[in-house]
Amino acid sequence: MLQLNKDHLTETEKGMYDILSETVKTNPVLRITEAADLCKVSPSKVTKFIQKLGFKSFKQFKLYFSGDEIESATLDKSTEISRLIDYLNNFDYSVVEEFITIINNYSKIIIYGLGPSFFTAEYFGHKLATVMNKNITVTQFEDYATQLADKDTLLLVFSVTGKFASFDQLFDKVHRNQADSMLIMEEYMNASDYNADYIFHLTESRQNDDLLPFEKTRTIFFIFIEEIFKSLQRKK
Numbered sequence: 714m715l716q717l718n719k720d721h722l723t724e725t726e727k728g729m730y731d732i733l734s735e736t737v738k739t740n741p742v743l744r745i746t747e748a749a750d751l752c753k754v755s756p757s758k759v760t761k762f763i764q765k766l767g768f769k770s771f772k773q774f775k776l777y778f779s780g781d782e783i784e785s786a787t788l789d790k791s792t793e794i795s796r797l798i799d800y801l802n803n804f805d806y807s808v809v810e811e812f813i814t815i816i817n818n819y820s821k822i823i824i825y826g827l828g829p830s831f832f833t834a835e836y837f838g839h840k841l842a843t844v845m846n847k848n849i850t851v852t853q854f855e856d857y858a859t860q861l862a863d864k865d866t867l868l869l870v871f872s873v874t875g876k877f878a879s880f881d882q883l884f885d886k887v888h889r890n891q892a893d894s895m896l897i898m899e900e901y902m903n904a905s906d907y908n909a910d911y912i913f914h915l916t917e918s919r920q921n922d923d924l925l926p927f928e929k930t931r932t933i934f935f936i937f938i939e940e941i942f943k944s945l946q947r948k949k
Contacts, residue, residue: 717767717912720815720893726762729754734778741779745771793930796918800933808913809940813948815895815911819867821848823858823892825883826871828927833871833934840938844945855883862892870909873899873920873929884908899933 722730729752736751737743748771749756759771768774816822822841826834831853838851852858862868868887870880884894885908895911900919915937920929 717914719766720910721765722762725754726765728752729759729762730766733759733774737775737778741775743775793920793932796916796920797932797936799918800916800936804936804940806940806944808915809937809944812913812941813944816845816847816867816869819847819865819893821861821863821866822850823861823866823868823887824849824851824871825853825855825858825868826851827853829931830871830873830934833931833938834869836935837871837938840942841945844942844949855886858883859886859890862887862890864891866890866892868892868894870894870896871934872896872926873931873934874902874926881908897934897937899929899931 719727719730732751733743733748736748745756745759749759752759763771763774766774768777822838824834824838824841826832831851834851834853838849841847842849850858850861858868866887868883870883872880880896887894888908893910894908895913896907896909897913897915899915901914901917915933
């Protein structure tokens, strides 16, 4: 799993993010020592920043922001069953806990999805309502989500690939209402251009590239949802 979390960055780290995320777009072979020089910090400070942001290494950070694919050749060629087995075998429970920590900060949750992802959103909304005392709304209408959003709101968007629709306009609208946003994608895709406060990639693999977004499974979404539900149940 890969999660991009900019919420807890210091002002220095936010400056590092702006510098390095732009630099690697034109210089994908940037060395970590060069990155440290650009940011006027030590290489170890860059490493800690990369890990805090949610990446395993500086190489993964560069691949992400340069627009290249994070290496997962074996998974790309695998069948859907083996992809799911790999996900289960490498399930990262810390991501579940991080997700729960984030949503606990909000009294209102708006869950948004399009196409089959809307049914995922509906299911998650139902499960969440049984274990959390929050104002939870599920919708597939951008205007409705925007009208409901305020400073106590987290907009949570489900999208398998992030390609079925652009969510930039939706994120911008809810941000103007002082709400925060989260994008949860089942597959890995470079989403650095999305203006979401939190980004979760549940896997670093893809389903068959010949499938259109609405044809792809949502199985990993449902596995993730069930683990969130079970964790919240234990905490009640």
